[in-house]
Amino acid sequence: xxxxxxxxxxxxxxxxxxxxxxxxxxxxxxxxxxxxxxxxxxxxxxxxxxxxxxxxxxxxxxxxxxxxxxxxxxxxxxxxxxxxxxxxxxxxxxxxxxxxxxxxxxxxxxxxxxxxxxxxxxxxxxxxxxxxxxxxxxxxxxxxxxxxxxxxxxxxxxxxxxxxxxxxxxxxxxxxxxxxxxxxxxxxxxxxxxxxxxxxxxxxxxxxxxxx
Amino acid sequence: xxxxxxxxxxxxxxxxxxxxxxxxxxxxxxxxxxxxxxxxxxxxxxxxxxxxxxxxxxxxxxxxxxxxxxxxxxxxxxxxxxxxxxxxxxxxxxxxxxxxxxxxxxxxxxxxxxxxxxxxxxxxxxxxxxxxxxxxxxxxxxxxxxxxxxxxxxxxxxxxxxxxxxxxxxxxxxxxxxxxxxxxxxxxxxxxxxxxxxxxxxxxxxxxxxxxxxxxxxxxxxxxxxxxx
Numbered sequence: 001x002x003x004x005x006x007x008x009x010x011x012x013x014x015x016x017x018x019x020x021x022x023x024x025x026x027x028x029x030x031x032x033x034x035x036x037x038x039x040x041x042x043x044x045x046x047x048x049x050x051x052x053x054x055x056x057x058x059x060x061x062x063x064x065x066x067x068x069x070x071x072x073x074x075x076x077x078x079x080x081x082x083x084x085x086x087x088x089x090x091x092x093x094x095x096x097x098x099x100x101x102x103x104x105x106x107x108x109x110x111x112x113x114x115x116x117x118x119x120x121x122x123x124x125x126x127x128x129x130x131x132x133x134x135x136x137x138x139x140x141x142x143x144x145x146x147x148x149x150x151x152x153x154x155x156x157x158x159x160x161x162x163x164x165x166x167x168x169x170x171x172x173x174x175x176x177x178x179x180x181x182x183x184x185x186x187x188x189x190x191x192x193x194x195x196x197x198x199x200x201x202x203x204x205x206x207x208x209x210x211x212x
Numbered sequence: 213x214x215x216x217x218x219x220x221x222x223x224x225x226x227x228x229x230x231x232x233x234x235x236x237x238x239x240x241x242x243x244x245x246x247x248x249x250x251x252x253x254x255x256x257x258x259x260x261x262x263x264x265x266x267x268x269x270x271x272x273x274x275x276x277x278x279x280x281x282x283x284x285x286x287x288x289x290x291x292x293x294x295x296x297x298x299x300x301x302x303x304x305x306x307x308x309x310x311x312x313x314x315x316x317x318x319x320x321x322x323x324x325x326x327x328x329x330x331x332x333x334x335x336x337x338x339x340x341x342x343x344x345x346x347x348x349x350x351x352x353x354x355x356x357x358x359x360x361x362x363x364x365x366x367x368x369x370x371x372x373x374x375x376x377x378x379x380x381x382x383x384x385x386x387x388x389x390x391x392x393x394x395x396x397x398x399x400x401x402x403x404x405x406x407x408x409x410x411x412x413x414x415x416x417x418x419x420x421x422x423x424x425x426x427x428x429x430x431x432x433x434x435x436x437x438x439x440x441x
Contacts, residue, residue, distance in 0.1 A: 093229060095396055126438060130399045138229040138396065163401035164361070166352040167390035168257045183257040185353025185389070189404075203396070208226055209378050 026102025029195035030066055030079075031158040038070035038077045042149055044117055047084040050148075052204040054088045061099070061201040064106060064152070068197075076154030078109070079196045083148040085112075085141065086204065095203040096123075096150060097136035103191065105135060106198025107156040112139075113147040120145050124153050130163070136200070140207060152196040162191040224397045225367055230380035230440050235372055237379065237440070239311040241329075241336035242301060245366075246322045247294050251286070251348030251425065253278040253411065254363075256389045258354050278411050282348065285415065289422040293347065297429045301342075304433035308440060315339065324369055331373035338379055340436075343367045347428070349414065349421075352389050360408040362428040363387040368436055384435050386428045398435050403427045 052058035068079040086092070098106040109124035123137045131138075164187065171182045253275060260267035260274075286293065302312045313336055317325065324341045331337070344366045352358040363386055370380040385392055387402035406424030408414045414421040 093227065095227070097396065127441060129435060129438060130401070131396045132394050132399055138227045140229050140231045140234070142233075164387070164404065165390070165401075166256075166350075166358065166361075166387065168352060185257040185351070185355075185358045187352055187358045205226075207228065209228065 026104055027063075027065065027197055029104040029193040030197040031193065031195055033066065033070060033077050033079065033196055036066075036070045036077060038072035040072060042071055042080065042082060042113070042117065042147075043069055044082055044113070044147055047082040047147055049084050050086050050202070050204060052086045052088075052092065054086070054090045054092060054206060057203060057205045059201060059203040061199060063197070063199050064150070065197045071151065073154075076157075078151040078154050080149055080151035083150070083202065085145055085148055087146070091143075091207045092141045093138055093205045093207050094141055094148065095131075095136065095138045095205070096148075096200060097131055097134035097203075098198060098200040099134045100190070100192055101199055103193055104195050104198045105161075105192040106196070106200055107153045107194035108136065108200060109151050109153040110137060110139075111149040111151065112142065112145040113149060114144055115146040117147075125156070133165070134201070148202070150200060150202075153194075154196075156194045157196055159194045160191055161194065162189050164189050224383040224395055225381060227383075227396060228378055228381040230370065232441070235338070235377075235379050237310070237337045237370070237372075239313060239336045239338075240305060240370070241313045241315040241334050241339045241373065242298070242305070243315050243317050243325065243328075243339055243341050244319070245294070245297065245301075245342040245344055246319055247297060247342075247344040247347070249294060250279060250283045251293060252346050252350075253282050253348050253360075254346070254350040255354065256350055256352050279348075281411075281415060282421075285418045286422055286425075289418055291422045291425070293425060293429075296426055297344070297347075297433070300426065300429040301433040301436065304430070304437040305340075305440075308437040310437075310440070324367075328371050328373070328376060334373070336373050338373055339371045341369045341371065342436075347425070349408070349411075349424070350387065350389055351410075356409050360411060360414060361387050361402040362406055362424040363389070363402070364428045364432045365392065366432060368439075370440065380439055382439055384432050386432050386435075398439070400431050400435060403431070 070079050096110050098108050112121040128137050166187045168185050260271035305312045328339050347364040349360045350363045351360045365385050367383050383397035386400040388399050
């Protein structure tokens with residue numbers, strides 16, 4: 001009887017621990033990069049490739065940290081990463097989502113650049129919304145855009161925010177020859193700091209206009 | 213049981229982002245949204261779920277009782293959720309610079325319309341079709357640490373009036389209780405001002421209870437507006 005109780009208890013205890021590893025390994029928020037010597041323009045010489053051919057969804061997650069290239073602008077310095085947009089004939093959907101890591105949330109500004117390096121479109125501030133548990137946006141590709149630049153938004157860095165997150169869990173507990181399920185709910189309100197660093201994910205998907 | 217109802221009405225959909233450079237939209241015909249007249253009061257988990265059919269029947273009875281009380285509360289507060297949502301949505305879209313024309317449509321089911329009126333019929337650039345899967349109050353569990361908060365789960369679609377092309381499509385979850393709203397759809401954290409430790413707390417603060425729903429309608433409507441910028 002005691003072992004059966006232990007079995008159920010272990011399940012209850014271990015499930016939340018699985019989610020803790022990401023929090024324990026989370027980088028602290030970087031909110032000051034004033035010591036960096038930043039360039040005046042984006043370095044577009046080595047953009048990361050995106051191997052999306054217009055068919056199957058393509059997804060890529062990466063970290064941006066203090067070693068990332070930085071750019072100085074009137075609004076402040078920002079860390080950034082550059083990507084080469086797939087040059088395909090069919091339009092597609094670009095999703096950029098910053099992921100919460102512990103108390104760190106990379107706050108992005110998303111720029112679409114032409115082949116000449118000129119900014120064609122920009123998405124930041126109110127154009128971003130939380131999607132799932134991350135902060136970002138979705139947008140349609142344009143044929144005249146060659147580069148995607150994801151940079152930190154210095155106007156937001158250092159601010160804190162929190163979100164109420166509710167979830168349900170189901171635990172299966174063995175008892176004799178059978179098993180039963182326990183349904184529980186929980187609520188958390190993690191606080192995070194908008195930062196220059198953190199993790200974000202880019203997903204490219206075909207544009208399905210049939211509205212299904 | 214409530215979760216099953218919600219699953220049926222809250223399925224998310226692939227996101228189609230709006231591209232304002234590709235379509236000129238000034239006047240939006242807002243179709244009568246799909247929306248239940250009365251809100252759901254949903255206890256996402258409880259002990260009854262561990263006791264099979266008997267537990268489910270007991271849960272369903274308790275939920276029905278809570279929903280009757282909630283509806284009586286709203287009637288007493290002279291709040292019609294459907295009218296309130298439509299009014300708030302109009303305000304949000306107008307604040308984003310759109311002219312809004314309400315379009316009354318007869319719904320055959322709780323899904324998007326299969327065919328939209330012509331542009332000439334209503335003089336609009338696009339039709340906004342909204343399916344509110346569920347709305348009301350939800351608590352993740354029975355403990356005081358999982359209070360009741362307002363929730364709204366909806367799907368929305370903007371269709372070009374002249375061509376029928378889908379200009380935008382997304383799902384918005386206000387106060388998503390996981391596993392809902394964990395994909396790439398819009399997820400809005402609930403306003404902490406509207407927190408009720410149990411259902412009695414809503415009954416004891418009816419004005420606040422109604423205001424919580426209105427706040428949820430504002431947040432979801434503003435989110436739709438942001439998707440169209």
